[in-house]
Amino acid sequence: MILVAGVGYQHLSDLSFGPKLVERLRGLDWPDDVRVEDFGYGPIAILDWFEESPGKKFERAILAGAVERGRTPGTLVTYAWLESSPDPELVQERVSEALTGVISLDNLLIVAQHFGALPPNSSVVELEPVEKEWGSELSAPCEERLEEAVEWIRREVHSGGGHTGNGRHKEVRNT
Amino acid sequence: MCFKNLPVEFDSEGRAYLREDVRDPYAMERSPDLNGSAVQTLSRDQIEDLLARNGHIQKKDFDPVTRVAGALAFHSVVDLEERKILESRSVATLFRGYEIIMMGRDPRDAIYITSRACGVCGGTHSGTSALATEMALGIKPPPLGIVLRNMLSVLEYLLDLPLHLFMLTGPDYSENVIRKTNPELWSHAERTEAPHANVHGYATIGEIMRDMNALSGSLYLEALHMTRVAKEAYAVIGAKFPHPQTMVPGGVSTTVSISTFNEVYLRLQQFFDYSKKCAAIYDDLCDFFYDANPRYREVGRTPANLIDLGVWDDPEAYDASYENCNEWGERRWATPGVIVNGELVTTKLQNINLGLEEFIEHSFYEGWDGHRFETDPLGAPLSPYHPWNKDTKPRPQAPNWREKYTWATSPRWDRMPMDAEATARMWNTAAARLLPENPYIEPTGHSLKILIPQGEMPEMELEWYIPEVWNALERNRGRAYCVAYTAVVGMNIWRQGMELLKEGRDAVSTPFDIPQKGQQLGVGFWGAGRGYVSHHMMIEDGVVTNYQIVTPSTINASPRDPWGTPGMYEIAVLNSPILEESSAESFQGIDIQRTIRSFDPCMPCTTHIHTDRGVITREVNTCACGADD
Numbered sequence: 001m002i003l004v005a006g007v008g009y010q011h012l013s014d015l016s017f018g019p020k021l022v023e024r025l026r027g028l029d030w031p032d033d034v035r036v037e038d039f040g041y042g043p044i045a046i047l048d049w050f051e052e053s054p055g056k057k058f059e060r061a062i063l064a065g066a067v068e069r070g071r072t073p074g075t076l077v078t079y080a081w082l083e084s085s086p087d088p089e090l091v092q093e094r095v096s097e098a099l100t101g102v103i104s105l106d107n108l109l110i111v112a113q114h115f116g117a118l119p120p121n122s123s124v125v126e127l128e129p130v131e132k133e134w135g136s137e138l139s140a141p142c143e144e145r146l147e148e149a150v151e152w153i154r155r156e157v158h159s160g161g162g163h164t165g166n167g168r169h170k171e172v173r174n175t
Numbered sequence: 176m177c178f179k180n181l182p183v184e185f186d187s188e189g190r191a192y193l194r195e196d197v198r199d200p201y202a203m204e205r206s207p208d209l210n211g212s213a214v215q216t217l218s219r220d221q222i223e224d225l226l227a228r229n230g231h232i233q234k235k236d237f238d239p240v241t242r243v244a245g246a247l248a249f250h251s252v253v254d255l256e257e258r259k260i261l262e263s264r265s266v267a268t269l270f271r272g273y274e275i276i277m278m279g280r281d282p283r284d285a286i287y288i289t290s291r292a293c294g295v296c297g298g299t300h301s302g303t304s305a306l307a308t309e310m311a312l313g314i315k316p317p318p319l320g321i322v323l324r325n326m327l328s329v330l331e332y333l334l335d336l337p338l339h340l341f342m343l344t345g346p347d348y349s350e351n352v353i354r355k356t357n358p359e360l361w362s363h364a365e366r367t368e369a370p371h372a373n374v375h376g377y378a379t380i381g382e383i384m385r386d387m388n389a390l391s392g393s394l395y396l397e398a399l400h401m402t403r404v405a406k407e408a409y410a411v412i413g414a415k416f417p418h419p420q421t422m423v424p425g426g427v428s429t430t431v432s433i434s435t436f437n438e439v440y441l442r443l444q445q446f447f448d449y450s451k452k453c454a455a456i457y458d459d460l461c462d463f464f465y466d467a468n469p470r471y472r473e474v475g476r477t478p479a480n481l482i483d484l485g486v487w488d489d490p491e492a493y494d495a496s497y498e499n500c501n502e503w504g505e506r507r508w509a510t511p512g513v514i515v516n517g518e519l520v521t522t523k524l525q526n527i528n529l530g531l532e533e534f535i536e537h538s539f540y541e542g543w544d545g546h547r548f549e550t551d552p553l554g555a556p557l558s559p560y561h562p563w564n565k566d567t568k569p570r571p572q573a574p575n576w577r578e579k580y581t582w583a584t585s586p587r588w589d590r591m592p593m594d595a596e597a598t599a600r601m602w603n604t605a606a607a608r609l610l611p612e613n614p615y616i617e618p619t620g621h622s623l624k625i626l627i628p629q630g631e632m633p634e635m636e637l638e639w640y641i642p643e644v645w646n647a648l649e650r651n652r653g654r655a656y657c658v659a660y661t662a663v664v665g666m667n668i669w670r671q672g673m674e675l676l677k678e679g680r681d682a683v684s685t686p687f688d689i690p691q692k693g694q695q696l697g698v699g700f701w702g703a704g705r706g707y708v709s710h711h712m713m714i715e716d717g718v719v720t721n722y723q724i725v726t727p728s729t730i731n732a733s734p735r736d737p738w739g740t741p742g743m744y745e746i747a748v749l750n751s752p753i754l755e756e757s758s759a760e761s762f763q764g765i766d767i768q769r770t771i772r773s774f775d776p777c778m779p780c781t782t783h784i785h786t787d788r789g790v791i792t793r794e795v796n797t798c799a800c801g802a803d804d
Contacts, residue, residue: 048403088389095342
């Protein structure tokens with residue numbers, strides 16, 4: 001099975017890229033083995049979700065969200081999440097944040113990686129946001145990126161997980 | 176008479192009045208009497224002079240303080256020769272702003288908006304806003320609605336307490352940390368038998384510490400699992416966690432059956448054995464530290480000034496009215512109260528409310544004019560600095576230790592710094608002996624006996640004693656016992672709920688309308704897992720025109736007050752010796768960190784904070800050490 005999930009808060013313009021993407025993906029037809037999930041909640045609760053059926057059944061996952069890394073606003077980055085052990089201090093920091101309410105794609109990746117919850121074949125879709133104010137709509141450039149992300153996910157789902165990403169192939173963290 | 180500093184006295188019928196011989200009753204010229212608990216502080220000039228002249232006196236900043244909820248920084252100046260702390264400043268680095276977000280809104284929005292103040296205790300804020308709305312609008316929920324809200328709080332605390340004990344503060348007492356900071360202590364721990372091995376299963380203190388290692392220790396991982404158990408039970412009633420969907424003014428918006436109660440019980444009973452283990456582990460840890468070095472009694476020591484509003488209402492007594500708040504408050508499963516220097520001075524919610532003031536002299540806010548309400552709704556005198564009279568006027572600026580340096584305000588009770596604590600719940604309840612008769616909890620005046628039902632372990636009676644000294648270790652021990660206390664309060668509440676269902680009293684909410692004319696005042700008196708929470712609300716012509724939230728961390732993380740008295744984090748750190756054995760080069764500041772984390776800090780700002788530069792969705796670091804001297 002393949003998991004496609006969006007991560008992020010609601011109503012924060014481009015920072016809500018993950019939930020917006022889920023909304024869009026749920027309106028499309030997908031093969032039976034693809035499950036689209038809204039991961040707009042705490043990474044520890046998502047760990048719990050992974051522990052339950054069907055969480056353990058996924059062979060592949062695509063996780064998407066907006067992350068600020070100082071790139072050109074409106075940039076869409078896709079990359080394979082490579083298995084490596086995150087620094088324990090970083091994990092502990094992110095677990096504390098996760099337990100106390102912070103929702104973030106980075107935290108989810110780091111925490112889920114540490115606890116061995118991520119499927120063996122996982123990739124990431126990241127948007128560098130343009131608009132970061134309150135708002136229910138994406139900015140025009142990010143709306144275009146949303147369509148590109150949908151296409152990339154569609155190709156990725158059908159490609160068998162060959163990692164056609166354009167981004168960094170290494171562990172990431174906010175700076 | 177419970178007030179020593181505010182000029183408020185009581186007539187023969189217990190009604191509060193202002194003394195007539197005091198010309199300007201709330202003036203700040205008179206320094207408050209701190210009951211012998213004043214703490215020595217050095218002036219900025221003295222600190223700067225010491226720093227300039229002595230290489231062994233150094234700044235030690237923690238920015239952010241990790242393993243706490245939200246954004247907290249801490250600045251200290253330490254004397255590494257004398258092994259003492261010369262200066263301490265607590266800095267809340269983000270503006271919360273829920274008071275401003277609430278302005279002009281329908282009062283019913285409060286349950287959803289204020290819930291987002293915190294990613295752990297959202298349900299507490301939601302419930303506290305429901306109580307404030309009920310008082311303002313005169314809504315009395317049906318008994319089962321009250322019972323279900325009580326149960327939600329029980330379950331939230333059962334998540335919060337293990338989280339603190341083993342995931343946030345726990346690693347401070349782990350093998351990995353102690354090996355680094357106090358190697359001799361670690362050797363001693365490895366050789367020391369654990370007195371409660373028969374309860375928790377660890378033969379030595381070293382084994383306990385090994386399993387408290389972050390990420391890998393089994394106590395850490397078990398706590399992570401227990402937070403899940405509590406969340407599952409919470410979702411059965413609240414629909415989701417941490418922001419419940421069913422908490423409403425007038426009760427709850429979900430229907431329940433015996434199956435619902437059974438679903439909750441299946442999770443609640445998992446805390447019976449777990450709570451026995453938590454208390455045994457922290458008893459052994461605390462006593463080990465005291466035996467190893469009696470000076471650990473001084474780490475995080477503060478005057479025993481504690482404040483709590485009580486929680487878990489009697490479904491037959493709570494009527495939401497301010498008029499009767501003293502009566503229904505004292506019927507709670509946790510008695511409201513204020514402890515001053517270890518002595519219980521009041522259990523009346525009205526008195527606790529009258530004594531509360533919030534100062535902003537060292538906070539990033541402007542003052543406010545006027546004295547909107549000179550009395551509370553019962554005619555008792557109310558300070559111009561009381562939350563019902565306060566306006567929130569943020570004024571961002573560069574931090575300056577001499578002036579303003581934090582977004583936290585300085586709440587004081589009777590002009591004294593207070594500690595808002597989960598343990599205050601047990602302390603008040605133990606000392607007041609007002610608890611209704613029940614099978615599980617017996618207050619003795621100096622202790623609280625807690626009978627925990629059989630799980631896989633046999634039934635067990637724990638006894639938490641009011642501590643002789645109030646310090647970092649006792650805060651943690653108190654929270655460990657609070658797991659047991661909360662679990663058996665949960666049993667009392669569960670039985671009340673089942674009884675109501677048996678009697679067919681299954682209504683869970685009371686309908687109400689929002690009046691479109693006139694002014695209404697309300698206050699929610701409640702508590703988070705960590706302790707004290709109040710929401711003061713004013714409604715005019717159908718919309719909220721003032722909303723003030725005071726949380727436990729607002730109280731504990733407060734900066735100096737108008738009289739220069741530090742807040743509780745600051746006092747606790749100033750009183751701590753440095754017992755860490757590391758050299759100056761590898762100094763970790765573990766005694767400072769243990770002290771701060773013992774308060775279970777929750778800087779409730781982890782979601783959607785708005786600044787001039789946009790919306791912040793995760794913690795950012797500021798630089799407290801960059802504060803202007």
